[in-house]
Amino acid sequence: MGILYNRVADQLQTLILEGVYREGERLPGVRVLSRQFSVSVSTILQAHQTLEGRGYLQARERSGYYVRLPKLDTPEPVMSQPRSEPLPVSARDMALELCSDEQKRMVPLAAAIPHPDFLPVRQIQQATLWAARHGYETLDYAFPGKSIYRRQVAQRMTALGCLVTPDDILATNGAQEAIILALRAVTQPGDIVAVESPSFPGILQALDVVGLRVIEIPTHPTEGLSLEGLELALEQWPIKACVVVTNHSNPMGARLPDARKQALVNMLERARVPLIEDDIYGDLYFDGERPRPAKAFDRTGNVIYCSSFSKTISPGLRLGWMIPGRYQVEARQQKYFSNLATASIPQLAVARFLEQGGYDRYLRSARQRYREAIERMRSAVGRAFPEGTAVSRPSGGFVLWVQLPGTTSGTRVYQLAREDNINVAPGRMFSTTDKYENCLRLNGANPWCPRIESAIQRLGVLAQQVASESTSG
Numbered sequence: 001m002g003i004l005y006n007r008v009a010d011q012l013q014t015l016i017l018e019g020v021y022r023e024g025e026r027l028p029g030v031r032v033l034s035r036q037f038s039v040s041v042s043t044i045l046q047a048h049q050t051l052e053g054r055g056y057l058q059a060r061e062r063s064g065y066y067v068r069l070p071k072l073d074t075p076e077p078v079m080s081q082p083r084s085e086p087l088p089v090s091a092r093d094m095a096l097e098l099c100s101d102e103q104k105r106m107v108p109l110a111a112a113i114p115h116p117d118f119l120p121v122r123q124i125q126q127a128t129l130w131a132a133r134h135g136y137e138t139l140d141y142a143f144p145g146k147s148i149y150r151r152q153v154a155q156r157m158t159a160l161g162c163l164v165t166p167d168d169i170l171a172t173n174g175a176q177e178a179i180i181l182a183l184r185a186v187t188q189p190g191d192i193v194a195v196e197s198p199s200f201p202g203i204l205q206a207l208d209v210v211g212l213r214v215i216e217i218p219t220h221p222t223e224g225l226s227l228e229g230l231e232l233a234l235e236q237w238p239i240k241a242c243v244v245v246t247n248h249s250n251p252m253g254a255r256l257p258d259a260r261k262q263a264l265v266n267m268l269e270r271a272r273v274p275l276i277e278d279d280i281y282g283d284l285y286f287d288g289e290r291p292r293p294a295k296a297f298d299r300t301g302n303v304i305y306c307s308s309f310s311k312t313i314s315p316g317l318r319l320g321w322m323i324p325g326r327y328q329v330e331a332r333q334q335k336y337f338s339n340l341a342t343a344s345i346p347q348l349a350v351a352r353f354l355e356q357g358g359y360d361r362y363l364r365s366a367r368q369r370y371r372e373a374i375e376r377m378r379s380a381v382g383r384a385f386p387e388g389t390a391v392s393r394p395s396g397g398f399v400l401w402v403q404l405p406g407t408t409s410g411t412r413v414y415q416l417a418r419e420d421n422i423n424v425a426p427g428r429m430f431s432t433t434d435k436y437e438n439c440l441r442l443n444g445a446n447p448w449c450p451r452i453e454s455a456i457q458r459l460g461v462l463a464q465q466v467a468s469e470s471t472s473g
Contacts, residue, residue, distance in 0.1 A: 005046035006368070008037050009054075012047060016056055016067055027057070027065045053372035053448065055379025074382040075390045077252065077403040079226070080435070082197035082216035086237060087432045089208040107455040110423040112250055112399050113315050114445035118369060120362040123353060124314055131348035138348065141341040144332055145171025145321070149347035152354040153321050161296030162305070162323070170322050170331055171342040175280045176202050178306035178322035181338070182276045183210045183241065185304070185330035191240040194233055194273075196225050198401070198430035198439070200250040203243050203278070214432055215239065221392050221401065224254035227263055234271050241274045247291045248281035251430055251441040252401045253394020255291055262297040269302045274327065279307045280320075283363055285396040286371040301325030309350055311398075312363065317346040370398045370445065377444045380453060384460025386467045398445040404438045408467040411437060416462045422455045 012033075015021055027033070030044045037044070048065050051057040058068040108115070132138060137146075144150075150166035157164050172178040179202070187193065189211030195203055197216030207214050215233050218226040225244050233239060244264070246256045256264065268275045279293045295305040304327055308320025319342065324331035335341075353359050377400060381391050388405030404410055414426040427439025440459075446452050 004039060005043045005050060008033075008039060008043060008047040009050040011037070012051060013054065013056055016051075016069070021067050023067050023069045025067050026063070027067065029064065050372055053376035055376060055383075074378070076393055077221045077390045077401055077439070079220045080197045080216075080218050082218060082431065082433065082435050086192045086213040086215045089204050089212065089214050089432055106418070106421045106423040107451060108423060108446060109442050109452075109455060109459075110425045112311075112441075112443055112445075114311060114398065115447060117447045118366060118373075118398075118445050119312075119314060120353070120358065120366075123358045123362065124317075124349060127349040127352040127356075127358075128345060130352055131345045134348060138344045140344065142171065142344045142347060143336060143341040145169060145342060146344060146347040146351065148355070149351040150321070152351045156354070157295075157305075157323065160290065161292055162298075164323055168323050168325075168328070170324060170328070170335060171347055172306075172308070172320045172322055172335065173318045173339070173342055174310050174320040175278055175306050175308035176206065176320075177338075178308070178320050179203060179206045179243065179276060179278060180209055181331050181334045182274075182304040182306060182322060182324070182327070183207065183212065183243075184334045185324065185327045186274045186276075187212055187240045192237050194230060194239050194242040196244060196249060196254075198251055198427065198436050199243075200245060200278070201425075201429045203245075204430075204432065207243075216431060216433070216435075219249075219252065220254060221252045222254055223260065224249060224256040225260075225264070227260060227267065230264070231267060234267070234273065239271075239273055241276055242268055243276045243278065244294070245278045245281070246294050247279055248284060248394055248397035250281065250397065251392075251399055251425075253392045253397050253399065255395055256294070258292055258297075261292070261294040265294050265297045265303060269300055272302075275303045277303055277305050279305065280311055281397040282307065283312055284367060284370055284398065286367060286374075287395065291396075295323060298325065301327075304331070312366070313350060313353065313359070317350065318343075319346040319350055367396075370396075373446070373448065374398060374400065374444045376448050377442060377456065380456040381442070381460070384457045386460070386464045389463070398443065400442045400444055402440045402442060404440070404463055405467055406438070407470045408438050408463060409470065410440045412466045412469075413440060413459065413462050416466070417459060420458055420462075422458060424459065 030041050033044045034041045057065045150169040153169050154164050154166045192213045194215050196219040218229040277294045295303045305323040390403040392401040410427045425441040427436030428434045
């Protein structure tokens with residue numbers, strides 16, 4: 001059914017773009033289109049909702065669906081050009097501010113956390129109840145992780161071209177802990193670590209916790225980390241590790257092509273610099289096949305793979321894993337010394353969910369929902385924000401990177417939005433240098449509703465106001 005209604009939506013979109021149905025016109029009724037496309041009425045309704053998400057239709061109560069062309073000329077952000085010297089990292093108070101209890105009453109466009117409507121809540125509840133009945137198995141220390149959980153993860157990784165066994169897997173409390181363990185396994189305080197720029201704040205916070213310095217590498221909004229920029233940095237500085245979100249990076253949504261992943265792995269192996277790969281969004285691709293991780297090109301164990309189920313199953317389970325490669329002894333020691341083990345019940349519950357096939361069934365619909373949510377939000381931003389705004393075009397995940405025109409302050413928009421109970425992530429959070437002052441990150445993993453739509457419109461008004469102030473000042 002999902003494939004069928006997408007096919008109908010694509011055909012209707014083509015008719016709109018070719019001018020068969022023009023802006024402002026009402027589409028034929030659902031029964032007429034049902035006969036025209038030889039599909040059910042429910043399929044037509046799903047196709048309408050898909051096109052509404054893409055910004056091509058607008059529903060009017062008791063009137064039907066009307067054509068509304070989105071702004072298709074909204075450009076992508078430019079490639080980043082961060083400063084090229086290592087700097088100490090300081091985890092900002094702003095990051096904690098975005099996760100405070102106060103944000104719960106705000107429109108949640110800041111933290112990259114999916115709304116429960118996007119998650120398999122009922123299925124994971126059932127799996128957790130099943131896991132809780134396992135008596136002593138749920139009460140013991142599960143180091144380095146429950147065998148059933150590590151076996152399921154190993155099977156999934158093997159399907160992606162990573163030939164690993166359950167013994168190669170270490171269960172962690174989310175991907176954040178996996179990254180911290182990896183950093184502690186291969187660096188010493190004061191060492192230099194290369195990261196993408198802009199970079200996920202959680203990675204910058206992990207670097208801060210471990211006491212490291214960071215050098216930010218230019219990053220393309222679509223193709224990811226600049227290998228040329230990284231090679232130059234490797235020649236100039238004694239870099240001890242490199243942290244990269246290879247698939248649908250946060251915040252820009254970039255995805256390294258396979259050839260560049262392989263080149264990245266080979267480059268770092270030659271330099272004897274470990275690659276710490278964060279692949280937390282890899283399962284949330286929009287089209288085609290699941291993108292391969294860089295770990296699939298690793299033949300020497302130099303890639304430390306980190307991921308979790310926080311973005312797909314449940315943030316609250318705090319369940320992830322890592323494949324430390326040749327740094328397994330060091331990573332296991334760091335895990336054991338820091339908190340001994342990861343909780344057993346979440347491991348058993350997720351293993352059950354994977355083993356029964358529920359995860360893959362859930363992902364098939366979730367990917368489409370995330371794609372529609374991102375397309376809908378991108379279209380809304382294009383209509384509401386001032387001219388000259390650039391918006392990322394991610395091929396997976398659920399965040400958007402918005403680059404405001406000129407010297408428009410994203411921090412000022414963030415401050416004004418909070419006064420209106422709208423929470424967004426200002427660009428300065430994604431660098432050690434306040435480099436992205438004119439940017440915002442938006443969380444697209446929310447069911448579209450009048451509250452979200454009004455919030456985007458209000459953000460556009462605020463951005464226009466701040467842009468006017470910056471040009472007149």
